Amino acid sequence: xINRLFGNYLVKAGKLSxxxxxxxxEEQKKARVKLGLIAVSEKLMTPEQAKKVxxxxxxxxxxxxxxxxxxxYLTEExxxxxxxxxxxxYLTFAQAISDLGFMSISEIEKALGxxxxxxxxxxxxxxxxxxxxxxxxxxLFMTPDADDLMIEHISIAVRTMIRLVDSDIYIGNATxxxxxxxxxxxLQTLDGDTKASLGFTGIEDSLLEIANPFAGExxxxxxxxxxxxxxxxxxxxxxxxxxxxxxxxxxxxxxPQYKAEDVIFNANNICVLPIYxxxxxxxLLATFGEALEV
Amino acid sequence: xxxxxIVDDSxxxxxxxxxxxxxxxxxxxxxxxxxxxxxxxxxxxxPDITTLDITMPxxxxxxxxxxxxxxxSNAKIIMITAAGQQNKMLDAIKxxxxxxxxxxxxxxxxxxxxxKLS
Numbered sequence: 001x002i003n004r005l006f007g008n009y010l011v012k013a014g015k016l017s018x019x020x021x022x023x024x025x026e027e028q029k030k031a032r033v034k035l036g037l038i039a040v041s042e043k044l045m046t047p048e049q050a051k052k053v054x055x056x057x058x059x060x061x062x063x064x065x066x067x068x069x070x071x072x073y074l075t076e077e078x079x080x081x082x083x084x085x086x087x088x089x090y091l092t093f094a095q096a097i098s099d100l101g102f103m104s105i106s107e108i109e110k111a112l113g114x115x116x117x118x119x120x121x122x123x124x125x126x127x128x129x130x131x132x133x134x135x136x137x138x139x140l141f142m143t144p145d146a147d148d149l150m151i152e153h154i155s156i157a158v159r160t161m162i163r164l165v166d167s168d169i170y171i172g173n174a175t176x177x178x179x180x181x182x183x184x185x186x187l188q189t190l191d192g193d194t195k196a197s198l199g200f201t202g203i204e205d206s207l208l209e210i211a212n213p214f215a216g217e218x219x220x221x222x223x224x225x226x227x228x229x230x231x232x233x234x235x236x237x238x239x240x241x242x243x244x245x246x247x248x249x250x251x252x253x254x255x256p257q258y259k260a261e262d263v264i265f266n267a268n269n270i271c272v273l274p275i276y277x278x279x280x281x282x283x284l285l286a287t288f289g290e291a292l293e294v
Numbered sequence: 295x296x297x298x299x300i301v302d303d304s305x306x307x308x309x310x311x312x313x314x315x316x317x318x319x320x321x322x323x324x325x326x327x328x329x330x331x332x333x334x335x336x337x338x339x340x341p342d343i344t345t346l347d348i349t350m351p352x353x354x355x356x357x358x359x360x361x362x363x364x365x366x367s368n369a370k371i372i373m374i375t376a377a378g379q380q381n382k383m384l385d386a387i388k389x390x391x392x393x394x395x396x397x398x399x400x401x402x403x404x405x406x407x408x409x410k411l412s
Binding site: 055056058059137164214215216217224225228229231236238239242245246248252253254255256 | 298380402
């Protein structure tokens with residue numbers, strides 16, 4: 001995510017052109033290898049074991065390394081070593097810009113300092129961004145009054161998007177609103193000890209960027225079928241969230257809702273988090289302690 | 295090869311499950327779009343195995359399970375759940391569900407269950 005956020009900053013600040021940025025992303029992709037592949041090439045796991053972990057990962061809200069440890073394929077120490085081999089996402093991005101001759105390492109470091117200042121990030125925040133860990137990144141973009149459980153809920157949604165929708169998504173700053181207007185939505189409410197809702201709205205056809213990869217389809221319009229896919233994605237996220245918080249809060253999922261028409265959402269406090277997928281923007285809507293009313 | 299009825303309000307889930315089942319040589323005899331529709335389709339098609347999503351509008355999977363078991367106490371039912379529905383899973387076991395599958399679907403696990411029940 002840091003590559004997209006910092007990359008956009010570099011273009012805005014006139015340090016890189018959009019074309020150079022795209023080339024840097026391509027270069028970085030070549031350098032970044034999946035953990036399973038590294039584990040196999042290091043002969044720590046067989047391809048079949050890596051496949052089993054990947055399958056489990058599609059169902060659980062856990063990282064590849066954690067599942068591999070749980071399944072007895074890797075030790076914690078081995079995972080730490082493999083993560084080191086995989087490379088920090090910031091470093092591989094900075095390396096790509098430098099290798100392509102667009103900026104020197106010192107120019108990149110200076111620009112990163114400017115980016116930090118402009119966004120008011122602390123050194124710890126910057127470490128979180130560089131880590132690529134969505135659990136540490138999402139809180140940086142939430143409003144100060146956001147409920148901890150809501151942040152946890154949204155972190156699971158972002159992490160699941162990275163895993164099942166697009167590994168290159170990035171997020172913007174969340175805002176709190178009491179009314180949101182949109183065309184087309186998918187939404188699910190959780191009810192029990194408390195109420196919470198999670199939904200997505202898009203701009204033009206941007207929700208297809210969730211619907212298509214999740215369902216393995218090629219929908220061309222944001223219709224009921226495409227929104228059904230988005231709703232199923234939300235259902236999976238909410239299932240993981242309900243499981244994770246089960247010892248603290250007992251909540252159950254109501255049937256998902258979706259409609260391909262103009263809608264107005266109302267609640268006392270709707271957290272709206274912009275998420276960018278392949279250059280398109282979708283808005284994640286979340287409430288905690290109340291249901292999002294359509 | 296088993297004759298299977300899929301009951302799920304989500305078209306996406308029905309389609310993904312249908313693909314997994316048909317690729318393994320099973321026949322999907324019908325689809326139900328909610329619990330009530332599922333019970334009707336069960337009466338009409340008499341499938342070997344029925345998959346029931348738990349969270350559905352009109353009639354949820356648990357109610358549909360009870361209705362189907364009242365029609366045929368030997369009916370083989372696989373409950374489909376999102377993670378986080380442990381309480382409902384326990385309820386479903388009490389009411390005679392044979393097995394569970396968690397979304398998102400893992401093809402191998404689904405096929406193993408079908409083979410076990412066939």
